Amino acid sequence: MQFALTDDQRAIRESVRAVLAKEAGLEQLRAAIASPDGWDAALWNALAVEMGYTGLMVPEAQGGTGFGAVEMALVLEELGARLAVIPFFETAVLAVQTILSAGTMAQRDALLPALADGSTKATVAITGSDGRPSPDGITAVLKRSGAGWQLTGEAGFVPFAHVADLLLVAARAPGSVGDEAISIVVLPAGTPGLTVERLPGLDPTRPFARLLFRDVTVEEDAILGAPNTAGQALERTLAIAAGLLAAEQTGGAAFCLSTTVEYAQQRVQFGRLIGSFQAVKHELADMMVAVEAARSAALYAAVAIDQGGDAVFEAGSVARSWCTDAYRMCAGEAIQLHGGIGFTWEHHAHLYFKRAWSSSTWFGDAAHHRERVARLIGLG
Amino acid sequence: MTLAFAPELESFRAEAAAWLEEQLSGPFKDLRGLHNHVDAIERRREWEERLGAARWSCIGWPQAFGGRDATIAEQVVFAEEYARAGAPARIGHIGIELAGPTLLAFGSEEQKQRFLPDIAGGRSIWCQGYSEPNAGSDLSNVRTKARRDGDRYLIDGQKIWTSMGSIADWCFVLCRTEAGSAGSKGLSFLLVDMHQPGVTVRPIRQITGESEFSEVFFDGAVAKACDLVGEEGQGWKVAMGLLGFERGVSTLAQQMHFRTELDELIATAKANGKAADPLIRQRLAQAHIGLKIMRYNALRMLANAESGQLSPEAYTYKLYWSTWHRDLGELAMDIIGPTAQTGVSADRFPPLTNMFLMSRADTIYAGTNQIQRNIIAERGLGLPREARGR
Numbered sequence: 001m002q003f004a005l006t007d008d009q010r011a012i013r014e015s016v017r018a019v020l021a022k023e024a025g026l027e028q029l030r031a032a033i034a035s036p037d038g039w040d041a042a043l044w045n046a047l048a049v050e051m052g053y054t055g056l057m058v059p060e061a062q063g064g065t066g067f068g069a070v071e072m073a074l075v076l077e078e079l080g081a082r083l084a085v086i087p088f089f090e091t092a093v094l095a096v097q098t099i100l101s102a103g104t105m106a107q108r109d110a111l112l113p114a115l116a117d118g119s120t121k122a123t124v125a126i127t128g129s130d131g132r133p134s135p136d137g138i139t140a141v142l143k144r145s146g147a148g149w150q151l152t153g154e155a156g157f158v159p160f161a162h163v164a165d166l167l168l169v170a171a172r173a174p175g176s177v178g179d180e181a182i183s184i185v186v187l188p189a190g191t192p193g194l195t196v197e198r199l200p201g202l203d204p205t206r207p208f209a210r211l212l213f214r215d216v217t218v219e220e221d222a223i224l225g226a227p228n229t230a231g232q233a234l235e236r237t238l239a240i241a242a243g244l245l246a247a248e249q250t251g252g253a254a255f256c257l258s259t260t261v262e263y264a265q266q267r268v269q270f271g272r273l274i275g276s277f278q279a280v281k282h283e284l285a286d287m288m289v290a291v292e293a294a295r296s297a298a299l300y301a302a303v304a305i306d307q308g309g310d311a312v313f314e315a316g317s318v319a320r321s322w323c324t325d326a327y328r329m330c331a332g333e334a335i336q337l338h339g340g341i342g343f344t345w346e347h348h349a350h351l352y353f354k355r356a357w358s359s360s361t362w363f364g365d366a367a368h369h370r371e372r373v374a375r376l377i378g379l380g
Numbered sequence: 381m382t383l384a385f386a387p388e389l390e391s392f393r394a395e396a397a398a399w400l401e402e403q404l405s406g407p408f409k410d411l412r413g414l415h416n417h418v419d420a421i422e423r424r425r426e427w428e429e430r431l432g433a434a435r436w437s438c439i440g441w442p443q444a445f446g447g448r449d450a451t452i453a454e455q456v457v458f459a460e461e462y463a464r465a466g467a468p469a470r471i472g473h474i475g476i477e478l479a480g481p482t483l484l485a486f487g488s489e490e491q492k493q494r495f496l497p498d499i500a501g502g503r504s505i506w507c508q509g510y511s512e513p514n515a516g517s518d519l520s521n522v523r524t525k526a527r528r529d530g531d532r533y534l535i536d537g538q539k540i541w542t543s544m545g546s547i548a549d550w551c552f553v554l555c556r557t558e559a560g561s562a563g564s565k566g567l568s569f570l571l572v573d574m575h576q577p578g579v580t581v582r583p584i585r586q587i588t589g590e591s592e593f594s595e596v597f598f599d600g601a602v603a604k605a606c607d608l609v610g611e612e613g614q615g616w617k618v619a620m621g622l623l624g625f626e627r628g629v630s631t632l633a634q635q636m637h638f639r640t641e642l643d644e645l646i647a648t649a650k651a652n653g654k655a656a657d658p659l660i661r662q663r664l665a666q667a668h669i670g671l672k673i674m675r676y677n678a679l680r681m682l683a684n685a686e687s688g689q690l691s692p693e694a695y696t697y698k699l700y701w702s703t704w705h706r707d708l709g710e711l712a713m714d715i716i717g718p719t720a721q722t723g724v725s726a727d728r729f730p731p732l733t734n735m736f737l738m739s740r741a742d743t744i745y746a747g748t749n750q751i752q753r754n755i756i757a758e759r760g761l762g763l764p765r766e767a768r769g770r
Contacts, residue, residue, distance in 0.1 A: 004683035261761050276764035281757035282750075288760050289700055292693035296676035297669075318669045370665040377646060377668050379655040 005074075012067070013074040016053065019046055024082040026348050032085040033204040039163050044086045048118030054092040055116025057100075063113035064096075069240070069305035073247035073298055080251025083205040083355055087121050087160035093244050094237070095122035098168050101233035102184045102224040111166075111186065122166040125155035125211055126238070133364035134170065135179040135234055140213055142171035142183045142227070149218040149227065151185055151193075154211060157362065161196045161209035165189050168224070169211065170234060179231030184224040191216060203358035205351060239316040242363045243301030246319035249327040249359055250294040256327075256334035256352050257287045263338055274337075283333055290326040297322045314376050321369040324360045331356035386453070393457045396436070400465040403430065414468040415637070416734070418590045421547055424471045428502030438476050438500040440629070441484070445492060446500025452682060455629040463636030474544055475499040475506035477630060479552050479571075482622045486569075486610045495550075495571070509539040509553035509572070509596060510619065516541075517751050519554070520564040520616060524598060526555040528612075531605045533557070533570055535578070535598040541745070545594030546583050548574050553603070554619050557612050567615030571607040578602060588737045589727030631678045631697065635671065638701075641708065641735060642667055648732075649715050663711050670704045695760040699752035702742035709736035 005013075023046045032040035048054040056072050058064020072093065079088055092115070099111050114120035128139030140153040151171055161167060166188060173181035187194055193216035199208045224230060261284055264275030274280050297319040304315035331353040335342035342349045360366065404412045411420065411427055431437040432446065440455045441447025450458070470476060480499045483492050498504040515521040524537025535555060542551070551572045558566030572579070578601030583591035610618045646664060649655040655664075677697065684691035712732045713720050720736070723729040729737065743749045757763040 004680075257761075261763065264763060273764055275757075276767070278754070278766065281763050282753040284761055284763065285699075285753035285756035288692075288756055289696040292696050293673045293677060293700065295693075296680050297673050299680070300672070300676040318672050321665075322669055322673060367662060370662050370669070373665040373668055374661040377665065379646065379650065379661055379664060 005070075009071055009074060012071050013078065015051070016047075016075050016078045019051065020078055020082050020084070023047075024084050029083055029085060029205070029348075029351070037163060038085070038204065038207050039087070039160065040085045043084055044088075044118065044121070047084075047086070047088065048091070048121075050118075052117060054088065054096075054118050055112075056092060058096055058112050058116040062108055063116040065116075069244060069302035070299070072244055073302035076244055076247040077251035077254070077295075077298070080248035081255040083252065083351055085205050087123055087164060089241075089245065089248060090123040090159050090164070091115055091121055094124040094241055095166065095168055097237045097240050098124055098184055098234070099224065101237050102230045104225055107186075107221075107224055115166075120165045121160070121163055122168065123158055123160050123164040124168045124170070125158040125161070126170050126234070127155065127157060129154055129156035129210060131157050131361065133368055134238055135172075135182055135231060136177070138170050138172050138182065140169060140171040140211075141174055142185060142218065142223075143174050145217070148220065149185075149223065151187075151213045151216040151218050153213055155213075156210050157199075157208045158196075158211055159206050159208055159362075161211060162198050162207065167194070167211070169213070170230070173228050176228075179235055181228040182231040182234055183227045184230045184234070185218050186222045186224065187216070187218075193217070201358065203351075203354040205355050206358055208358075236312070238363065239313045240305050242320040242369070243298070243305055243312065243316035245359060245363060246294070246301055246316075246323035247298040249323040249356070250291065250298045252352050252355055252359075253287075253294055253323070253327040253330040254291050256330040256349070257284065257291050259348070260284065260287070260334045260337050267339075280337060283337060287330045287333055290329055294319075294323045294326040314373065317369040317372045317376070320363065321366040321373070324366040324369075327356040328360055389453055389457050392454055393461060396458050396461045397465065399434065399436065400461060400467055404465055404467060411468040413466045415731075416590065417469055417471055417544065417592050421471065424468060425502070425505070427468060428470070428472045428505070430502070432500055432502030435500075437472070437502055438480060441480065441496065441500055445484075445496035452629060452685070456632050456682070459629055459633030460636055463633050463640070466640075471544060471547065472499065472502060472505055474508050474548075475504060475550070478508060478622055479506045479550070482552065482569075482609065482618060485621055486618045490606070491571075491609065504549045505544060505547055507542050507544045507548035507551045507574070507596070509542060509551045509555075511541045512538060513540055517748055519619075520567070522554055522556060522567065524553065524555040525559075526553075526557045526568060526570055526603065527559075528557070528605070533603045533605065533608070535570070535572065535601040535603060537598050539596040539598075540584075541593050542581075542596045543593045545574075545581050545596050546591070550574060551579075551596065552609070553598075554615050557615070564616035566613055567619070568612050569609040569615040569618040570603040571609065572598070572601060572603045576601060586737075587740065588729070588734055629682075631681075631701070632675070634701070635675050635678065638671055638674075638705065638708070641712075641732070642671060644732065645708070645712055645715055652715070652717070654715050654717075660711075660715060663714075667704070667708055667711060670707075674701055674704060692760045695752075695756045698747060699749055699756065702739075702749065705742050706739045709739035712736055 023043050053075055055064030056067045060066040096115055099108055115122055126134040127137035140155050142149055142151050155169055169185045169187055171183050171185055193214045195212040197210045199210055201208050264280055267274045301315040301319035304311040335349045335353055338349055341347050408427055411423060435448055439448040439450035439458055443449055483495055512522055526533040526535045551574055553570045553572050554567055555570060556566055557568040578599050580597040582595045584593055585591050654660045681691055681694050713736050720733045758765050
């Protein structure tokens with residue numbers, strides 16, 4: 001039984017931390033958010049292109065480094081701590097895992113190398129405009145049209161769609177429900193009939209868009225695997241994504257804790273450090289309990305992903321529900337314990353708070369995942 | 381990184397499981413499932429001796445003292461099988477988990493020879509003489525005095541909340557040997573024979589109706605000079621060393637027991653229809669999630685302990701499990717409903733109700749939740765220590 005990090009894993013974490021310390025400080029974050037495209041192309045270049053981290057979970061045969069979910073979780077925790085404004089999760093986890101689980105071998109060979117080397121940015125559209133959890137929330141429709149296929153309708157809450165080179169869209173056959181008859185369609189940016197509408201959002205660090213599909217022509221080979229058969233693959237991808245997003249959430253929560261502790265060790269009121277008041281100490285202690293538990297949960301989800309099998313479903317929901325609550329709590333307390341300045345736009349606290357809330361709804365919220373656990377433990 | 385045990389441990393697991401099954405379906409079947417520390421005390425002593433004779437009692441200790449030099453992984457496996465078999469709670473737990481490890485760390489060779497084999501053999505039951513009426517969270521405020529008199533110490537004072545006090549053979553006592561000293565200075569750690577005229581035990585009734593703990597009065601009680609552990613005046617260091625011992629192994633066993641409680645609750649909710657209530661579903665799922673994470677926390681702590689790293693997350697463990705268990709007790713009452721409040725008799729309640737009441741102590745003993753938060757803030761996060769009044 002071995003639940004400790006290897007030297008290689010530690011090295012990966014240290015190297016990402018070093019890159020982010022240089023390229024992803026709070027000033028760069030602000031500049032990226034304020035820029036016209038609202039993302040950090042320089043950081044993408046450093047992480048995805050120069051260091052190839054988008055290929056972490058891509059098999060070596062397809063141009064990646066063939067590592068696993070534990071390594072990815074370590075990287076995501078660091079990115080989450082910095083609110084990195086790049087489609088890293090979307091490309092390296094969502095798109096890569098979707099292609100790995102739903103694509104044919106030939107499609108994997110064709111698509112994965114460009115994701116692995118950072119030359120292609122990708123995102124995945126998994127739900128409709130009302131944001132109901134996937135796959136139930138999928139509203140885009142893929143239907144036969146002559147010898148080919150046609151995509152109509154819309155998808156909502158697609159992160160970084162406005163900068164993605166490749167968009168993977170989950171669509172259903174007309175009249176289907178739930179995970180029945182789902183297809184994953186691969187669309188290059190600029191596909192005729194595809195419109196990307198940026199959605200002004202609460203969280204500037206993960207910009208969402210709405211996609212509109214006006215009779216988009218789809219070739220058969222642009223559908224991952226066989227048409228109408230991707231439901232199970234999508235369910236698995238969602239479980240993996242939920243488990244790994246938990247690592248990103250852990251990083252954000254941990255950063256909220258550490259910066260608030262730093263503040264409590266500097267700010268003086270009533271002739272002493274505010275960190276010496278028991279009410280403040282106890283709040284921070286509760287945050288530490290939440291963060292350490294989040295870290296354990298996210299690590300276990302990553303181990304379950306690496307081991308394969310059905311354990312990933314429970315582990316993903318366990319991690320997702322806990323880490324969602326932990327991030328929201330820690331980000332909220334960070335504002336609280338910074339007092340007035342925590343409420344300013346200028347201070348970083350609100351950015352984490354908004355990321356905590358946006359990431360709490362994106363893959364099914366905490367209650368949704370607790371309900372999944374309730375079914376998995378046999379409550380019917 | 382893996383979660384599965386190595387194959388060579390499986391034969392150890394099989395051996396442990398077989399032995400336990402043989403005992404608990406045979407000569408000790410009356411003790412199966414007995415999880416309190418108060419019932420059938422004579423039979424419980426026999427069980428401690430049976431474990432000791434077969435070297436299944438303190439398996440992590442050196443063989444010379446009655447153990448098996450078991451690795452941490454083996455200790456975890458045994459603890460899991462012990463819980464899985466429904467084996468009774470250990471009335472010797474204070475000697476096994478506290479006194480014994482203290483002697484291994486701080487005792488002289490001669491003390492180890494004299495005391496450890498009897499603990500490992502199940503022949504002596506221990507209690508912990510720490511808390512006093514004026515020294516609970518503020519443990520260093522102890523007033524029990526020990527005066528050196530030739531080759532012995534004479535002890536006067538009182539301890540309280542002494543678990544196993546009414547059945548114990550020995551007590552380790554934190555007492556003040558330096559006259560006029562205050563706080564954590566001037567304290568000593570003495571081993572005291574409970575069977576002597578100068579020691580009086582008065583059981584205290586708990587809210588559960590039982591009397592697991594007691595007051596212990598020392599009135600000219602005698603401890604031999606050779607039963608001082610460490611130096612005179614070093615008692616605080618010895619006492620704190622004990623409190624810091626890695627508890628990873630017993631935490632995993634504790635979680636198996638929690639799992640049994642939670643599984644029983646799930647079964648009850650399904651049987652009585654509460655499983656269809658959305659709020660109960662959320663709370664049961666949350667209990668399951670909390671327990672899973674408790675296990676992963678413990679595994680992470682153990683991994684760090686094995687590699688000798690101090691893990692600050694270890695400070696969160698007690699606050700986490702005690703709060704979880706208290707919530708479970710409340711959930712149990714809400715699921716079972718009104719019938720949880722009527723039971724065997726006015727002072728002995730059904731098991732889950734008993735668990736609900738006992739859980740109110742979980743957040744108090746071994747450091748209250750408030751003290752735990754102070755410790756986490758100060759030692760885990762480096763925040764300033766509490767101001768003191770004196």
